[in-house]
Amino acid sequence: MLDLDVMIDEETIQKRIGEMAEEIDKCYHGESIIAICVLRGAIYFTVDLTKKMKTPIETDFIRVSSYVGTESTGNIIMKLDISENIENRDVLIIEDIIDTGYTLKYLRDYLLTKNPKSLRIAVLADKEERRKVEVPIDFVGFKIPDKFIVGYGFDYDNSYRNLPYIGSMKE
Numbered sequence: 001m002l003d004l005d006v007m008i009d010e011e012t013i014q015k016r017i018g019e020m021a022e023e024i025d026k027c028y029h030g031e032s033i034i035a036i037c038v039l040r041g042a043i044y045f046t047v048d049l050t051k052k053m054k055t056p057i058e059t060d061f062i063r064v065s066s067y068v069g070t071e072s073t074g075n076i077i078m079k080l081d082i083s084e085n086i087e088n089r090d091v092l093i094i095e096d097i098i099d100t101g102y103t104l105k106y107l108r109d110y111l112l113t114k115n116p117k118s119l120r121i122a123v124l125a126d127k128e129e130r131r132k133v134e135v136p137i138d139f140v141g142f143k144i145p146d147k148f149i150v151g152y153g154f155d156y157d158n159s160y161r162n163l164p165y166i167g168s169m170k171e
């Protein structure tokens, strides 16, 4: 078992996601959207967020990979593409975290080539001080310090995603 400090507890995560759901609902005025969950990390966030939203949602998935160990390389590989036609649709990317920004920049640029009506991004966590490329983020759950986090979708070698809280590795 990893030695973790609790950074954000379950209750705080769920409360903030409830607030985000309201913010996002307000933005779409009841129009239907396509929510694209970025696998695998964002599955927990996507489930909890979309359950709390009132906006009609079609769900799709995309998977890219960029990581070797715990350091981002900026080399993004598409592992699973979306299935839906997003042309002229309101699209919301749901991602677990923005760190350097390379992943979301790649995803945004790629999805924009499919001519959605609008493209917005929701992230649960933002490690602002690590940013290498700018990406406009519409909805942010928590600004967090530059620490490697685990739990609530965040993995350590694909384990620990199912912890209900976000922990950081003890230093």
Ligand code: 5GP
Residues within 6 Å of the ligand: 041, 066, 067, 072, 096, 097, 098, 099, 100, 101, 102, 103, 104, 147, 148, 149, 150, 154, 155, 156
């Ligand atoms: P970026 O391309 O913005 O540098 O990184 C985004 C991806 O890096 C996320 O989708 C996530 O998979 C991974 N990532 C960034 N920081 C962390 C972290 O602290 N913990 C975990 N488990 N993954 C992270």
